Amino acid sequence: MALFKDLGLVLRRLDYSETSLVLAVFCRETGMQRLIAKGVKRGSRHRPSVGIDLLELGSVAYSRRAESEAQLGTLTEWKQEENFPGLRRDLPRWYAGQYAADRTAQATQEGDPHPELFDALWAFCREATSAAPLLSSCRYLCTLLREVGLMPQLGACAGCGTRRELVSCPYFSARQGGLLCRDCEPAFVEKWRLESRTISAAAAVAAGAEVADADLPGVFDLLDYHLSEVLAKPSRVTNLLRVALGMRRRR
Numbered sequence: 001m002a003l004f005k006d007l008g009l010v011l012r013r014l015d016y017s018e019t020s021l022v023l024a025v026f027c028r029e030t031g032m033q034r035l036i037a038k039g040v041k042r043g044s045r046h047r048p049s050v051g052i053d054l055l056e057l058g059s060v061a062y063s064r065r066a067e068s069e070a071q072l073g074t075l076t077e078w079k080q081e082e083n084f085p086g087l088r089r090d091l092p093r094w095y096a097g098q099y100a101a102d103r104t105a106q107a108t109q110e111g112d113p114h115p116e117l118f119d120a121l122w123a124f125c126r127e128a129t130s131a132a133p134l135l136s137s138c139r140y141l142c143t144l145l146r147e148v149g150l151m152p153q154l155g156a157c158a159g160c161g162t163r164r165e166l167v168s169c170p171y172f173s174a175r176q177g178g179l180l181c182r183d184c185e186p187a188f189v190e191k192w193r194l195e196s197r198t199i200s201a202a203a204a205v206a207a208g209a210e211v212a213d214a215d216l217p218g219v220f221d222l223l224d225y226h227l228s229e230v231l232a233k234p235s236r237v238t239n240l241l242r243v244a245l246g247m248r249r250r251r
C-alpha cells in the first residue's frame with residue numbers, strides 16, 4: 001500500500017453511502033485521483049463531521065495499492081486550505097467553476113500529473129471574485145487544451161497548411177484539429193461553419209490578447225464543441241453555464 005501527500009482540488013463529489021463520498025481530486029503532483037472518503041459525512045460526539053465540498057482546495061493524504069490502477073484509492077486525511085467564496089457568489093461563477101472542473105476531469109488521465117494546469121485551475125478559482133466568468137472560462141479552456149495536447153490550429157488550414165492570412169478558412173473541424181479552407185472542406189464530414197471574427201477572437205484568447213465581450217460566446221461555443229468532439233463527451237454543465245450567462249441553450 002503506497003501513501004501519498006499532495007495538494008488537491010475537488011473536481012467531482014458523489015454521495016456513496018450515508019457516510020461516505022467518492023471524490024475525483026485533481027492533485028498537483030500526482031494528477032487526478034479517484035478516492036473514497038469513508039465516514040467523512042458522519043460526526044461523532046468528539047469529532048464534528050468534516051464535509052468536503054466540490055471545488056475546494058485541501059491538503060490531501062491518500063493510500064492506493066500499487067497494482068490496482070482501476071480501483072479507488074482511500075482518502076486518509078483532508079484539510080481544507082481554501083474554499084473560494086468568490087466562486088460561490090453567483091450562478092455564472094459557480095457554473096463556470098463546475099464547468100472547468102468537469103472538463104478537467106474529462107480531459108486528464110488518472111494519475112497523470114499536470115502541475116501547470118493545476119496552478120491555472122487554482123488561479124481560476126481564486127480570481128473568480130473579480131474576473132468575468134465567460135472570459136476566464138475561455139482562457140482556462142485554452143490552457144487545458146494546450147496542456148493535454150488538444151489545442152486546435154487556428155492560424156492555418158488543418159488540411160493543406162495554408163496560412164489563414166492567405167486563404168479564407170470558413171470551417172472548423174475538431175477531428176482535423178483546426179480550420180479548413182474552401183478547397184479542403186468538402187473532404188471532411190465533421191465540420192462547423194464559423195464567422196471569421198469568431199476565429200480571430202478565439203486566436204486572440206489563446207494568445208492571451210484582448211477580445212471584445214460580444215465575441216466571447218462564440219469563442220466559448222467553439223472551444224466547448226471542440227472538446228466535446230475530441231473527447232467524445234459533452235459536459236453536463238455546458239447548458240447550465242450558458243443559461244446562467246444569458247446565452248441560448250443548445251440542443
Ligand SMILES: [Zn+2]
Nearest residue numbers: 157160181184
Ligand atoms: Zn486547406
